Amino acid sequence: MKKGTLKQILLITDGCSNKGEDPAGVAALAYEQGITVNVIGILENNQSEDVGGLKEVEDIALSGGGVSQIVYPEILSQTVQMVTRQAMTQTIQGFVNKELKQILGSNQSIENIDPEKRGEIMEVVEDLGESSDLEVVVLVDTSASMHDKLPTVKESLIDLSISLNSRIGKNRFCIFSFPGKRKDIQKILDWSPQLNSISEVFPKLTSGGITPTGPALREAMYQFSKKSLLRSLRNESADVEEFGY
């Protein structure tokens, strides 16, 4: 059976956008095209958890159909992988719920089914989460205030790839930073199954003053379509190879 590919954008930021279109709007647009947008807001160590500027974090994830989490730097690693996994489950569960509604009627969802059957459905959801292929565009805010947090971000991304590569399904990541030098975003790492190679790239990141979150999200969204084109070409040749088995 051919399992589908889940598409996610993971936005890591520490505050409010201040340039370009509304990021929540762009996230909604991405969601319409089957891309989930997850957001992680990083706090300063002396910052309290309900900061006004970080409300945007929640809004973007809500309209992007994803998961948001606001954290202190020291638990970033665990959070990044938890958010990604949770968003995968959420997306798959969304599909399953839609199917259930079609079969059982419009007011049915997993919660309205008795615990026994719910268990069986969750087993299927888990199976899919484990074996689906996953593509993640990581979008790292490198505006000036993020400077001190970049080493932690780097570590948590390497950690994410350890977690995801322990799954059965295939993974591909690419990383962009924003703002870019002259563009809205800048490529740090092209589509790759591993993130170990980012160690050399990360320290060279320069931080800028503006935070064009909206335009950056839009660029991130486009990475998937470029990718799909390439992949469909590659898949054709891969299919031929598989016959050899």
Next chain:
Amino acid sequence: MRAQTWKNSGIDLKPGTKITGKWYKNQYLIRGKLGKGAIGTVYLCESGGKLAALKISDKGTSMTVEVNVLKSLGQVQGTRLGPYLLDVDDWVSPNGTTYSFYVMEYLKGESLSLFVKNNGNVWIGVFLLQLLEDLEQLHQSGWVFGDLKLDNLIVLSSPTRIRWVDVGGTTQTGRAIKEYTEFYDRGYWGLGTRKAEPSYDLFSLVMVFLHLYYPQRFERTTQSEKLLFKKIDQVKQLQPYRNPLKKAIAGKYRTSSEMKNDVLQIVYQSQNKSRLKKKGNQKISNIPFYIEMGGISIVAIGFYILSLIF
């Protein structure tokens, strides 16, 4: 792990709260809080005059996954690996929120650190063997424990037996570990993947015993393996087992039974050593016994000769 700040994860049930299941209508009276984890809160409850543990959470899907694990473990023949599952249901709170809960047997025990402090280090070898035995069973039935840590272990009394209490991280072999704690996770130390395989649990098992003797834990460095080896060497109580412990850190064991055999070997050897010492002691104390025996025999032979004459 620090408590995660997932949205609306807080549920606080006061003692005396009555919980009635939405589906199966069983009633539970909350008696007090037992603990709080990443996914839910565990309460001591009473139903039909019996005590039980009730785990409740607003994360329905994660709870369902846990229940699935508990059910599968219940099907493993022979020893009981997880707590016994009694009931699974939903609860609609007075303000209309729906929570998922499940009820399991209440295991009353002591923490591992407290027990070892009170009862001595002899128990280290015993618990190591008991845990390896349980892991072997679990692995053979296709599961990996995942989140093995000090907090997830308790010591039951009469007979003294170590048991694990939270199966939230238990993952099918070959998949990605569901839940872990950094200090116990080989991925965090850069010493392996997070793929669910027996060697993942064996690594965590060693970390359990390190955490026991380093209650404050310690920070990772770039040369993790060297650091962990050093930490093992520095604990006097772990000295006898240092070789298998190091092999487990290095991921050299493919199964728990391989490690168990090594530990057993060590336990036997140390037993033999202490027995030999005792034998030496016995020889000295035996001399009066031989003299006495000799005396009795002479008397007996005398009587025998006398009986021949008459």
